[in-house]
Amino acid sequence: MGVGSSHGNGLFFRTLTEKQAEEIHLASCQILEDTGMVIHHEEAVELLRQAGAHVEKGNRVYFPSSLVKKALQTAPSRVTLYNRQGEAALHLEGSNVYFGTGSDTLNYLDPFTFERRNWTKADVANAIRICDKLPNIDFVMSMGLLSDADPRMINREQYAIMVQNTEKPQVVIAEDGATLQDIIEMAACAVGGKEQLRHKPLFMIYTEPTSPLQHPKESIEKLLIAAENGVPSNFACGGVAGASVPTTVAGALVQANAEALSGLVIHQLKAPGAPFVYGYGNSPLDMRSMQAVYGTPEAVLFQGGAVDLAHYYQLPSWGYAGCSNSKVCDEQAIAESTMFTLMGALQGCNIMHDVFYMEFGITGSLELLVISNEVIGRTRRLLKGINTDKESLGVEAIKRVGPGGNFLGDEHTAKHFRDNWFTDLSDFNNYENWTADGSKTMIDRARDRIKLILETHQPKPVSEEVKAQIEEILSKAQEKFGGKF
Template identity: 80%
Template sequence: MGVGSSHGNGLYFRTLTEKQAEEIHLASCQILEETGLIIHHEEAVEILRSAGARVAGGNRVCFPSFLIKQALQSAPSRVTLYNRKGEAALYLEGTNVYFGTGSDTLNYLDPFSRERRSWRQADVAQAVRICDALPNIDFVMSMGFLSDVEPPMINREQYALMVQNTMKPQVVIAEDGDTLLDIIEMAAVAVGGKERLRQKPLFMIYTEPTSPLQQPRESVDKLLLAAEHGVPTNFACGGVAGASVPTTVGGALVLANAEALSGLILHQLKAPGAPFIYGYGNSPLDMRTMQAVYATPEAILFQGGMVDLAHYYRLPSWGYAGCCNSKVCDEQALMESTQFTLMGALQGCNIMHDVFYMEFGLTGSLELLVISNEVIGRTKRLLKGIDTDRESLGVEAIRRVGPGGNFLGDDHTADHFRENWQADLSDFNSFEGWTESGSLTMIERARTRIKDILATYQPESLPEDVKAGIASILRKARAKFGESV
């Protein structure tokens, strides 16, 4: 474990040694070879059997090591996500870091009424607009579970709200393969066709195994469809340490890694070279409260181990940041979410979600989202490190100013002071200046920022024919479920 130089001028934090990464890899290989997984999907079992896996009892699959090696060789080490205009936005490789929100919180912490309530479509649309306006939120997820939509349509309606209210890339949740196909259709309409979407993917799909050691039918459907359509995919164990994965950080890494590799193998057998983002999450179980908790030291170490394994495998990584266990946006919320954000960035996790999650992921807070945008901005500046070119070292400026002078009037200051990080929410006034400005706390300033964005900011609108195409896809889906069109 230690801190050192990254590929650029900044810093990184390494959790595992190379030897430890190899030990975890070999232990995961042993689990895959000897214990295997139950796979609830006939086509997937046959794909694996044909490739040389051993199948027992109909759907208990054991994976020989050559399949693991083969999958790691065929999976790309770099995945790019694009914005709605087709411009490259996220380069998922190396130690590049990007941040975005999470999906499907049940409760919305209304920043205006202070009420904790269910999400409605208008809430999600507003939240996505705010994400589009915040410069350090790099991608968007659905954020809230819609209470005013019938269950079969929720993920579809969420995606329609996302794609119409942000230019940024998305990470999507789909309840099954049919839902994913409709999301692909909507994204294709938005960007100009399925081939363009394949070449310049606008979103990635997040799907999960069921720990311990099972692949559900719906998850595998999405995994195979995504591979077939060239949709970037993350097959991520959402482990609860002490319940669905071992309580030790090392044991949780071994099991989650085995499950991720099992998904990678199947994904690459379906479509060699299809884009796959490696990673998973772990929430330790607090045995006093029986809650799965975020941002504890063990959760952060687990993520660091996962990122080091991603580097070991030369795969893009997926993780967490900006989330907490607090029930309101308070000191605990900011402590936990900030530490997770900073450490995830120093670990070099490529794409980190769940910014704005509170209450173990049950509640979403726009105040936390806006404050986290500032935390992420501070963090990204930190990662840039120190420039040591001749101009930055300022030798000539120091010579000009000389002993006893000052740098306020020197050209070097005028040329470079704007390069320093600038606060959006943080208050740098004196006590008197702060008092004259209303004595607002950080939370109060965040609420004001939310109001300002909603009052003044509009995302770039989709053309009317594109909106009509998305609406048509939604109507067809509603009709399929017997709802009013």
């Protein structure tokens, strides 16, 4: 474990040594060879059988290490996500870091009425609009479960809202393969067709195994559809340490890694070279409350280990940031969410989700979203480290000012003071000026910012033709369910 700086690329933090990464890899391969996975998908089992895996009892599959090695050789080491305009937005490679929201919270902390209530379509649209405006929110997820939509259509309706209310890339959730196919259709409408979507993917699909050591039919179905269509896939263990994965950080990493690698093998057998993002969704179990929790030191260490394994495999990485166990946007929320954000960035996690999550992911807070946007800005400045070029060293300026002078009037200050990080959310005034401005807390200012964005910001809309096409896709899906719910 260590901190350093690397050839002008800023600060970094490593959790595992190269030897530890190798030990975890070999232990995961042993699990795949000796214990295997139960896979509830016939095509995937057959792909593995034909590739040389041993299959027992119909769907218990044992993976030879050679299949893992081959999959790692064919999977790309970089994945790019594009915005709705076809511009490269997220370069998932190396230690580049990007931040976005989470999906499917049950409750919405209304920033104006202060109620904890169900999400509506209007709430999600407003939340996505705020994400579209915030400069340090790089991608969006669906944020809230819709209480005013047909339960069978929620993920489709969520995507329709996302793609029409932001130009930013997305990470999506889909109940099953049919839902994913409809989301692909909607995204293709927005970017100019399926070939354009394949060439410049607008979204990544999030799907996962069921720990311990099982692959549900729906998860693999989505994985295979994504591979076929060139949609980037994140196949992440959603384990709970002490319940569905081992309680030790190392043991949780071994099992989560085995599950991710088995998904990668299936994915690459279906379409060698298809884009894949390595990740996890593990949280420790608090044995006092029996609640899976965010932001503990073990959770941060697990994320660091997972990111280091991604670097070891030369795969893009996926993780957490900006989330909390707190029930309201308070000191605990800021402390936990900031720790995850800062450490994830220092660890070099490429794409971090769940910014704005509260109450273990059950509730979403727009105040936390806006405050986290600033925390991410601070973190990004920190990651740049210190520039030591001739101009930054300021030797000539120091000579000009000399003993007893000051730098306020020097040209070096005028040229460079804007290089420093500035905030328009935190308060840097003295007490008198702060009280004169209403004695507002950070939460007060975050609510003011939410209100201002909703009053003044309109994302670039899709065309009327695209709106109509999206509506038609939704209508056809609804008809398959027998009409309105």
